[in-house]
Amino acid sequence: MDFLIDNECFYKAISDVNKAVSLKTPFPILSGIKISAYHDSLVLIGSNSDIVIEKVIPLTLDGVKVLEVNKSGSVVIPATHLSEIIKKLPAKVHLRVNDKQLVTIQSEEIVTKMFGFNSDEYPKLPQFDETDYIKISSTELIEIIKQTTFAVSKNESQPVLTGVKMLFKDNHLSFAATDSHRLALREIIVDSNINGSFIVPSTSLNELTKLINNDNSETRIYVNDNFMVFKASTFTLFSRLIEGNYPNITGLLPKNSKTIITLDTAQLLRGIDRACLFAGEWKNNNVQLEIIDGKKIKISSNSSKIGGIEETQNIRVINGETDLTISLDGSYLINALKVIKEEEIRLSFGGSMRPVLIEPINNPYYMHLISPVRSY
Amino acid sequence: MDFLIDNECFYKAISDVNKAVSLKTPFPILSGIKISAYHDSLVLIGSNSDIVIEKVIPLTLDGVKVLEVNKSGSVVIPATHLSEIIKKLPAKVHLRVNDKQLVTIQSEEIVTKMFGFNSDEYPKLPQFDETDYIKISSTELIEIIKQTTFAVSKNESQPVLTGVKMLFKDNHLSFAATDSHRLALREIIVDSNINGSFIVPSTSLNELTKLINNDNSETRIYVNDNFMVFKASTFTLFSRLIEGNYPNITGLLPKNSKTIITLDTAQLLRGIDRACLFAGEWKNNNVQLEIIDGKKIKISSNSSKIGGIEETQNIRVINGETDLTISLDGSYLINALKVIKEEEIRLSFGGSMRPVLIEPINNPYYMHLISPVRSY
Numbered sequence: 001m002d003f004l005i006d007n008e009c010f011y012k013a014i015s016d017v018n019k020a021v022s023l024k025t026p027f028p029i030l031s032g033i034k035i036s037a038y039h040d041s042l043v044l045i046g047s048n049s050d051i052v053i054e055k056v057i058p059l060t061l062d063g064v065k066v067l068e069v070n071k072s073g074s075v076v077i078p079a080t081h082l083s084e085i086i087k088k089l090p091a092k093v094h095l096r097v098n099d100k101q102l103v104t105i106q107s108e109e110i111v112t113k114m115f116g117f118n119s120d121e122y123p124k125l126p127q128f129d130e131t132d133y134i135k136i137s138s139t140e141l142i143e144i145i146k147q148t149t150f151a152v153s154k155n156e157s158q159p160v161l162t163g164v165k166m167l168f169k170d171n172h173l174s175f176a177a178t179d180s181h182r183l184a185l186r187e188i189i190v191d192s193n194i195n196g197s198f199i200v201p202s203t204s205l206n207e208l209t210k211l212i213n214n215d216n217s218e219t220r221i222y223v224n225d226n227f228m229v230f231k232a233s234t235f236t237l238f239s240r241l242i243e244g245n246y247p248n249i250t251g252l253l254p255k256n257s258k259t260i261i262t263l264d265t266a267q268l269l270r271g272i273d274r275a276c277l278f279a280g281e282w283k284n285n286n287v288q289l290e291i292i293d294g295k296k297i298k299i300s301s302n303s304s305k306i307g308g309i310e311e312t313q314n315i316r317v318i319n320g321e322t323d324l325t326i327s328l329d330g331s332y333l334i335n336a337l338k339v340i341k342e343e344e345i346r347l348s349f350g351g352s353m354r355p356v357l358i359e360p361i362n363n364p365y366y367m368h369l370i371s372p373v374r375s376y
Numbered sequence: 377m378d379f380l381i382d383n384e385c386f387y388k389a390i391s392d393v394n395k396a397v398s399l400k401t402p403f404p405i406l407s408g409i410k411i412s413a414y415h416d417s418l419v420l421i422g423s424n425s426d427i428v429i430e431k432v433i434p435l436t437l438d439g440v441k442v443l444e445v446n447k448s449g450s451v452v453i454p455a456t457h458l459s460e461i462i463k464k465l466p467a468k469v470h471l472r473v474n475d476k477q478l479v480t481i482q483s484e485e486i487v488t489k490m491f492g493f494n495s496d497e498y499p500k501l502p503q504f505d506e507t508d509y510i511k512i513s514s515t516e517l518i519e520i521i522k523q524t525t526f527a528v529s530k531n532e533s534q535p536v537l538t539g540v541k542m543l544f545k546d547n548h549l550s551f552a553a554t555d556s557h558r559l560a561l562r563e564i565i566v567d568s569n570i571n572g573s574f575i576v577p578s579t580s581l582n583e584l585t586k587l588i589n590n591d592n593s594e595t596r597i598y599v600n601d602n603f604m605v606f607k608a609s610t611f612t613l614f615s616r617l618i619e620g621n622y623p624n625i626t627g628l629l630p631k632n633s634k635t636i637i638t639l640d641t642a643q644l645l646r647g648i649d650r651a652c653l654f655a656g657e658w659k660n661n662n663v664q665l666e667i668i669d670g671k672k673i674k675i676s677s678n679s680s681k682i683g684g685i686e687e688t689q690n691i692r693v694i695n696g697e698t699d700l701t702i703s704l705d706g707s708y709l710i711n712a713l714k715v716i717k718e719e720e721i722r723l724s725f726g727g728s729m730r731p732v733l734i735e736p737i738n739n740p741y742y743m744h745l746i747s748p749v750r751s752y
Binding site: 078081084085088089090102103108109110111112113114115270271273274277278305306307308309310311312313 | 461465484489647653654
């Protein structure tokens with residue numbers, strides 16, 4: 001193998017696939033990046049037990065020549081050292097591999113030699129059927145992931161809850177995440193011939209958001225019994241799926257509410273954020289909401305050791321009963337409010353011991369549910 | 377105590393004195409900030425076992441009214457909570473304290489209550505003689521501290537070496553720092569009537585650089601048997617001194633050199649930085665320097681596990697013997713080169729087992745010494 005490549009373009013690709021590479025693997029070769037040179041492109045692959053990331057560098061990018069392959073071939077190079085050295089090279093990189101897997105990397109008068117691995121020992125990429133897929137705007141995909149993944153469970157004892165449930169059904173795609181105390185639900189309409197329900201590790205989706213260029217591009221999603229593939233113009237990400245039965249979500253959504261109020265999203269977020277300063281001293285970041293005189297909401301929290309904080313905010317619209325006091329985990333409310341970009345939100349209460357439904361005004365595609373905490 | 381204050385100005389002052397406040401203190405009151413309101417100013421004090429920081433807020437700043445004191449008095453408020461809450465308040469802050477030390481902080485419709493401490497229990501500030509001091513440009517003081525403190529010992533077993541030795545003598549002030557493997561020495565000429573030698577904790581000097589505005593202001597330095605005081609227009613920092621005998625430095629400086637070379641500072645720094653990628657796999661970050669053909673310097677490092685790197689750079693001027701190979705701790709070289717802003721440096725070698733002297737060209741006030749490591 002022998003090729004010349006633009007150092008910045010090479011470094012960017014290495015950084016991207018490096019996101020998948022884990023140093024914790026028991027197999028030294030898996031802490032490496034597989035580099036394959038073909039006559040018309042360079043392919044980089046990094047992987048861990050959850051995901052595989054593949055990047056393809058063509059000969060030219062935006063009309064500029066970035067790659068020249070003198071001899072095709074492939075090798076696996078330790079990821080950390082490769083990334084560090086390429087980052088610090090000043091100019092075009094010349095990379096050669098001899099038949100003993102000794103890699104020579106040269107840039108101007110700087111010569112580096114590294115011991116590589118035989119690429120035949122690197123696991124093969126999974127094969128998938130490329131006929132059925134859905135297309136989704138990359139910007140929208142990032143938004144959906146950010147609106148849901150934060151609600152997954154951090155507790156590994158129930159593996160299905162650490163993933164996001166993606167349900168493909170009749171041109172609808174829905175993302176659901178819950179840790180059993182809260183639920184985030186987002187739906188979009190897509191052009192799809194896929195049907196089925198899949199649980200994707202939230203870590204895979206979070207890595208995906210880091211790889212996607214926040215531009216006007218599209219991402220294609222392919223599914224298979226064992227993995228899901230996200231393919232954008234510059235990369236392909238393979239994610240394993242989580243096996244198991246996801247809890248029934250539709251049964252959790254409240255059917256009727258006693259009190260419905262409309263508030264300013266940003267103002268409520270700032271108020272809850274302030275109340276959480278003291279709430280942190282409690283278990284569950286306990287913040288209390290109380291409707292005052294049917295037109296204001298009081299946000300408060302108290303700590304017997306440090307003190308307390310309270311403030312009132314105007315309710316924009318109120319329907320139903322005006323008598324309400326409820327305690328919530330403030331950090332859950334902050335998480336939910338942060339991903340809502342609409343200016344106003346609607347909170348629906350079924351009583352002080354019932355979950356609160358949070359929905360952006362003028363957006364029927366997102367909803368969030370938070371269970372109250374007992375405050376006494 | 378009762379005063380109104382601009383929230384941003386108050387937050388800035390709290391952040392500054394908070395730098396001194398430690399959460400590790402066994403005395404709860406010392407994890408607080410002492411706030412004293414006088415008819416013409418507000419004084420904030422934070423402290424730990426090494427330093428005390430005092431900030432004074434006048435009634436007006438740059439002609440804008442920022443403070444209004446309705447009733448003088450003082451109180452000590454837990455630093456972390458005070459800082460967090462003031463940061464999140466949207467507008468002017470009204471702070472009141474009742475006779476039970478209950479602090480009420482109000483901003484618009486937000487009311488916070490916190491339990492304070494009786495300020496009589498807070499330690500008194502040390503007194504010092506304000507007649508003798510030296511004046512130094514704040515910008516220069518920051519530079520001197522950054523050029524020396526990095527070389528102090530991180531090992532607490534020899535306390536004097538964890539500090540910087542400041543020697544005031546005949547209108548000269550010198551800063552010296554060593555961990556016994558390297559030595560940083562910086563001198564300046566000052567208008568001074570102080571004589572003596574003092575060892576200041578490097579942590580105090582580092583905090584000082586964060587407080588000083590990098591403008592055209594001046595800092596006054598006062599000394600005393602037990603502490604040193606740094607007084608700038610916006611704050612006063614008191615630092616304890618380290619007791620003990622500092623090692624004799626002048627005996628360490630090499631009298632004669634076998635080889636003297638001049639190199640480009642930035643290029644050498646980048647080369648050493650690259651060589652350190654592999655050097656990190658060795659003990660002591662071992663980087664080898666070798667003079668080639670009397671006109672180039674080869675920088676290399678090797679790891680039997682991973683590989684090796686080498687590059688050559690042009691020597692600009694060479695005097696003396698042209699045969700030299702020496703191994704150095706690359707991270708020490710990086711530290712030294714990073715604080716030299718001159719374009720060229722001179723390296724003086726006494727042989728492969730003698731310390732290397734590093735001096736910027738055209739600046740007789742800074743020098744750095746690094747002991748070699750045995751490479752075989």
